[in-house]
Amino acid sequence: MVTGMVHPMPGHDSRCLSLVPGAPASVFNFAASPGPLPLSVRERLLEAMPGLLQMHHRSVAFVELAERLQAKLRELLEVPADYRVLFLQGGATAQFAMVPLNLCRGQGAADYLHTGYWSGRALAEAQQLGMAAQRAADGRALAFHAIPPSDTWQLRADAAYVYYTANETVDGVEFRHTPQLTTAPLVADMSSCLLSRRMEVHRHGLIFAGAQKNMGLPGLTVVLVREALLQGALPGTPSLYDYRVQDQQRPAYNTPVVPAWYTAELMLDWVVEQGGLQAMESSNCSKAETVYAALDTGGLYANAVAPACRSRVNIVFDLVVPALLPLFLEQAHHAGLQGLAGHRSRGGCRAALYNALPEAGALALADFLADFQRRHG
Numbered sequence: 001m002v003t004g005m006v007h008p009m010p011g012h013d014s015r016c017l018s019l020v021p022g023a024p025a026s027v028f029n030f031a032a033s034p035g036p037l038p039l040s041v042r043e044r045l046l047e048a049m050p051g052l053l054q055m056h057h058r059s060v061a062f063v064e065l066a067e068r069l070q071a072k073l074r075e076l077l078e079v080p081a082d083y084r085v086l087f088l089q090g091g092a093t094a095q096f097a098m099v100p101l102n103l104c105r106g107q108g109a110a111d112y113l114h115t116g117y118w119s120g121r122a123l124a125e126a127q128q129l130g131m132a133a134q135r136a137a138d139g140r141a142l143a144f145h146a147i148p149p150s151d152t153w154q155l156r157a158d159a160a161y162v163y164y165t166a167n168e169t170v171d172g173v174e175f176r177h178t179p180q181l182t183t184a185p186l187v188a189d190m191s192s193c194l195l196s197r198r199m200e201v202h203r204h205g206l207i208f209a210g211a212q213k214n215m216g217l218p219g220l221t222v223v224l225v226r227e228a229l230l231q232g233a234l235p236g237t238p239s240l241y242d243y244r245v246q247d248q249q250r251p252a253y254n255t256p257v258v259p260a261w262y263t264a265e266l267m268l269d270w271v272v273e274q275g276g277l278q279a280m281e282s283s284n285c286s287k288a289e290t291v292y293a294a295l296d297t298g299g300l301y302a303n304a305v306a307p308a309c310r311s312r313v314n315i316v317f318d319l320v321v322p323a324l325l326p327l328f329l330e331q332a333h334h335a336g337l338q339g340l341a342g343h344r345s346r347g348g349c350r351a352a353l354y355n356a357l358p359e360a361g362a363l364a365l366a367d368f369l370a371d372f373q374r375r376h377g
């Protein structure tokens, strides 16, 4: 039972009270990575940690944990039976290489929808590996403030896959709907939106996500892939990067970060306790509406993203008087609103509203935005 914390842990929710005189009663973590953990998850994790730290990954206990984790994820995301569920390492970044190495066999071509920072990184990685990966949609001309309309996408008939980033964590741009494609299997990076809403797994050939936003700790990456796509990796692919090797060597090909697997299970249980993906979706939409409404009022804040693709998970914004930014961040921090600095590549501000950020956090941010504007607008 947590009664009070002199040094609040990052990511704690409104139930964690600070005992420091003058400190805010509640502290909310808006950092984009890693995401916050609900208090109940942290408590269960800390209780289990001594056992987890020594759990051998070939033990019965770990094999059972892996099986439970897979079954719970399949149920929550309604993963069709002909999909494999892999739990890997290397973060989402490793998938930027694994996807082309495993899906491009016999067809070097791959089409990428370049809608922001992370899809750009994925495209560059595929090109560096020598694949004929092309920019089928180019969001650069729109300064990544909108997703190019689908009728402008230049998709090739022989592409092995079409790649998109469902939520651009840095740019605050989100695909509100699964792209409608019939040409090639769809590959999605869902690192920052997995479990944030209902998703159409069956309309994708492959989905991957790092666990550290809505599924707990860094050190675990989830891949859902349709079996038929596992035709074998390109010759020379390292075994660790070969989906088929990973799949055959269940539950883990090499030594995994066991606490991250256990935390993922706790996070799935927590989502179910909250009412499942539908409840997450409506809570996340309501949090986003609260924050966007505050940003759109009064003129001190600017969000250039087209309304139809504004992210409900990562809200990026700027102060129209840039010189106020350090003061804004400092005062927000003192008010208990932490982690609001934008990504190092773009600066400004960013509020991540992951599942474990309570609605009270969004309301506190909206209040602060209004108050700061009154004082400095």
Ligand SMILES: Cc1ncc(COP(=O)(O)O)c(C=O)c1O
Binding pocket: 032, 033, 090, 091, 092, 093, 094, 118, 165, 167, 168, 169, 170, 189, 190, 191, 192, 210
């Ligand atoms: C959409 C997206 N893709 C990929 C990554 C890279 O993830 P990792 O640090 O797990 O490699 C991130 C990290 O924030 C992300 O938000």
